[in-house]
Amino acid sequence: QVRLVESGGDSVQAGDSLTLSCAVSGDILSTSSMGWFRQAQGKEREFVAGIRWGGADTAYQDSVKGRFTVTRDIAENMGYLQMNSLKPEDTAVYYCAVDLTASRLFTATSFYNEWGQGTQVTVSS
Numbered sequence: 001q002v003r004l005v006e007s008g009g010d011s012v013q014a015g016d017s018l019t020l021s022c023a024v025s026g027d028i029l030s031t032s033s034m035g036w037f038r039q040a041q042g043k044e045r046e047f048v049a050g051i052r053w054g055g056a057d058t059a060y061q062d063s064v065k066g067r068f069t070v071t072r073d074i075a076e077n078m079g080y081l082q083m084n085s086l087k088p089e090d091t092a093v094y095y096c097a098v099d100l101t102a103s104r105l106f107t108a109t110s111f112y113n114e115w116g117q118g119t120q121v122t123v124s125s
Helices: none
Strands: 003-007 011-013 018-025 033-039 046-052 058-060 068-073 078-083 092-099 119-124
Touching: 003 092, 018 033, 018 092, 018 119, 033 068, 033 078, 046 068, 046 078, 058 068, 078 092
Parallel strands: 011 119
Antiparallel strands: 003 018, 018 078, 033 046, 033 092, 046 058, 068 078, 092 119
């Protein structure tokens, strides 16, 4: 069984940087994908960024391209979301998730099997 635990959420000012971490326990195959999603209050959960666990493929939501970077450390079983130039509209609960049977990197929440509990990111102007 795979378990995910996010950390790193905080309250910051616009323009600041923050790195979220996702600790993975259990076995993740190289064919899996890790996604980062966020859900702002009153809004649906949306894809932010994703990475293939065993490869270099990444994907980003247009609004975070050039500001956010998704990485993973296979040896440490960790995923990361580096967030720079944060904006108030980035305020949300951020979740990491894994798609254990991925044939490619998907952005829809329905493809992801396991989810973390979420970590709050608040950006003030």
